[in-house]
Amino acid sequence: MTTATEDHARMTFDATSIQRPDTSLARYYGLVSLLSGPFFPIAFLPFYFKYITLRYKFDESGVSMSWGILFRREIQLTYRRIQDIHLTRNIVQRWMGLATVAIQTASGSAGPEMSIEGVLQANELRDYLYRQMRGARGETEATSDDSTQSESSDEPLALLREIRDLLKDNSSSEGRPS
Amino acid sequence: MSQQVEQVSKWIYGGLWGVMTGWFRVPAQPPALPSSASESIESFKPAIGFLKYMKFQFWVWLFLIDLTILIVELIIFANEPGVGLALLVPAVFVAIAPDIVVYLAMHLRYDTTWYVLSDRSLRIRRGIWIIHETTITFENIQNVTVRQGPLQRWFGIADVSIETAGGGGQQQQGQGNPWQSSHCGLIEGVADANRIRDLIMSRLGESQSAGLGDEDEASRSKSWSTEQVATLREIRDLIAAT
Incomplete structure (x- = not known):
């Protein structure tokens, strides 16, 4: 099922190099806040600060993301504890080549524990995370x-x-x- | 005549599908799963019975709603002919326009739903405007539920819902809704639900972990290696000799 182009994408894709979201995420946030009409500045400000301060860190064992200016937030999780991965694209995200990669652990919340936004190679990132998941690696790869x-x-x-x-x-x- | 209608509807739907894949970037191919060459990959869509099931529900609702509109319109017309005449065009519009949209949406929903099963994981794609792809490894599955209503039995289909560990406040017992809880993968409207369930359950049985983030290595190196056993024997013999 793996084609040559997929293999090439996997070769060139390096998750550990992802530290900042792509600039198109700022444009996407702008578009989303435009939906609120006259309340655009109020809606855009938190998005803007999130975009400015958003940092990702992928290492061998886990991933962490942090954002926020006044209220800082940092999420860390290990790849082995991932329960399921959701890749969501709405129509605007598809046009801009963006996606939301939501990672779930076995915690009690219904929503995803971490939503990675603004990564252009979302499919590759998802498959990278998938390969780090428990039970994803075959004997040959192990x-x-x-x-x-x-x-x-x-x-x-x-x-x-x-x-x-x-x-x-x-x-x-x-x-x-x- | 009916052939022509079919041809035209096919042509319209093909054009719509082209718009969806071209402008709205709906992927036309089934989703891929990274896997080794030796693995078997199975990608399938819901059974054709699922489309018939949706259409049956559609016609029932269409009949009920349009009957209501007709009765209300007739009552108004009987009492106030002028108002009834003025409302005739909007009433016809309300009776017909949503039906076409819903009918097309049903076909699009059927065509954009994909299930992919590999030897160690499954991937589900669903959605038209918001495309949602869920990936779950069999290691992480907690339970598999097969549900079938009387109507679904009539059409020979069933839903398989695959749940992983983790909560979801809004979820009721036995009513997994993929839109509410994301700790769940729903394989909707398949004809061979029992086969899929057995397949997943057999994969689950092979796994020795509890499905809650225990390391693979823990189950892999449970027993002593032959070298270690041999050394232990030597030690025993040495102690016995002294």
Whole structure:
């Protein structure tokens, strides 16, 4: 099912490089606040401040986003705790190439825990998150992190070997004088 | 004659579909799921019975609403012929215009709904104006519900709703609504609901985790490796020898 273009997009896409939303998000916010008509300034101001202060941080284990000037808010979550991913595009977002990637964890709220807006490569981001999710990786793909896994699981074996060698030394040193 | 009507309606719908995919950027292809080559991917639409089911409901509602409009119009006409005559055009408009929109929307809804199942996850696309794509891995599924009403049974379809962990205040027991709670994936109007349920449940059975964010590694390295066991035996023998 993966075509060459998809593979290419996956190769060139780097989620860790995403730090700021795209400028078209500001235009989208402007359009959305235009819907409120005469209350445009009041509606646009919170959107504007959100856009100005919005920061994303994707690392190996999780993602965090923060925004706000007066009331600051920062959300952190780990990829492994993601329950489901929702990609939503309304008609304006489709025209502007934007999307909302909503991530859900098993918390009690009905709404999504994190809504990532303003990423142009939303499909790639969604698939990146999907690949970090629990149960998404196949055996063939899991081999890459199996190497690191086997190194860490070698630790008990190393400890056991140490104990065995100590016992060997002990028994041989005890055996010699008798 | 009926063939011509069918041809024309097909042509109109094709044009509308072209506008949707071209101007409104509705994707025409089913959604893709990233997967390895060995995995089997199955993408399907709701059964044709789902469209018939929607159309049946549509005709029932159309009949009821238009009958009401007709009766109200007749009453007004009997009492005040002038007012009744003036209201005739708006009444006909109200009786017909929404029906066409709803009828087209039903077809569009049917054509924009896609379900994709892979070996480890599922993806659901739904929506015309707001396109909503949900991705859930089988590891995270908590329960699967199959629902079928009497009408749906008549049309041979059923709804499968797939729920993950997490709450949703507005959701009532056994009435998963994908618009209210997003901890739920709804596979609507499929003919082989039991097969899908069994498929998902068998995948669920293979998973050893509780589906609440426990690490894969925890279940993978539950037992001792052969090397570790061999070393343990050696240690036992050493202690036994002393």
